[in-house]
Amino acid sequence: YLRAFFDDGTPLGSANNAECKIDSIPQSWSVLSGGGQATRSLTAMNSAYTFLVKKEQSVIQLFDPPFNLAVPNPGYIRGYLPGVRENGGQYTHAAIWLIMAAAAQEDKQTTYELIQMINPLKHGDTTAGIKKYKTEPYVIAADVYAVENREGMGGWTWYTGSAGWMYQLLAESFFGLKRNGNRMTIKPCTPDHWQEWQISYRFGETVYDLQFKRNNDIKQFKLVVDNLEQESEDLLMVNDRINHEVKISLPVQVESLKTVSG
Numbered sequence: 001y002l003r004a005f006f007d008d009g010t011p012l013g014s015a016n017n018a019e020c021k022i023d024s025i026p027q028s029w030s031v032l033s034g035g036g037q038a039t040r041s042l043t044a045m046n047s048a049y050t051f052l053v054k055k056e057q058s059v060i061q062l063f064d065p066p067f068n069l070a071v072p073n074p075g076y077i078r079g080y081l082p083g084v085r086e087n088g089g090q091y092t093h094a095a096i097w098l099i100m101a102a103a104a105q106e107d108k109q110t111t112y113e114l115i116q117m118i119n120p121l122k123h124g125d126t127t128a129g130i131k132k133y134k135t136e137p138y139v140i141a142a143d144v145y146a147v148e149n150r151e152g153m154g155g156w157t158w159y160t161g162s163a164g165w166m167y168q169l170l171a172e173s174f175f176g177l178k179r180n181g182n183r184m185t186i187k188p189c190t191p192d193h194w195q196e197w198q199i200s201y202r203f204g205e206t207v208y209d210l211q212f213k214r215n216n217d218i219k220q221f222k223l224v225v226d227n228l229e230q231e232s233e234d235l236l237m238v239n240d241r242i243n244h245e246v247k248i249s250l251p252v253q254v255e256s257l258k259t260v261s262g
Contacts, residue, residue, distance in 0.1 A: 001026035019070040023063035031101035057151040060095035083147030090144035092162040103173035204239035222249035
């Protein structure tokens with residue numbers, strides 16, 4: 001999917017462009033918006049994985065190649081060096097949208113792998129990683145460089161916009177907890193090798209202890225609240241200041257055939 005058009009009608013984000021041949025945002029939002037045709041969005045997302053996900057650099061580029069000399073001039077974005085910030089580096093807002101789109105396609109393994117790539121803890125879990133990342137490994141960086149000799153170096157940190165999107169990615173897209181009022185739908189996109197996990201969810205002054213477990217013996221989602229099996233797949237919460245135990249059994253499904261490349 002194309003990113004934009006210049007005033008004279010010249011497309012941006014086309015394979016025919018010398019710079020910015022592919023941009024992650026329209027590929028992601030063709031899925032997230034529901035406006036893309038399903039098979040075409042699948043192709044678009046796979047193209048984004050192929051051309052924008054740089055596993056060795058631990059970078060998910062916004063677009064590639066970066067702007068440098070191409071005409072028409074795209075404007076201020078070319079003021080950044082090629083591979084820095086929005087100009088072909090990782091702009092973390094967009095990286096998160098790509099992962100959210102993977103989760104929306106129920107591509108569990110790709111979702112998990114890409115989360116690991118942008119997780120700051122993973123950037124700082126080795127001495128070599130810290131030397132490469134060069135910034136705090138406990139907060140989200142708004143951007144990560146893709147420029148030569150600086151690949152994988154963090155940029156602007158303590159950036160609340162990216163942190164907010166990261167929280168939404170983990171809470172809603174990955175762990176699958178989407179709340180509307182007192183009703184929570186639960187549809188995790190965690191990889192199948194995660195057999196069990198637990199989340200403490202606070203609703204007002206009430207704690208719901210969510211215990212997830214994969215079960216080979218069931219074919220459908222199963223929800224048990226305080227030892228009572230629920231007919232609904234949604235969790236109805238009440239702020240009664242009493243701790244509640246919620247057991248969620250998930251059927252084991254065949255893993256997606258799509259893989260991350262780059």
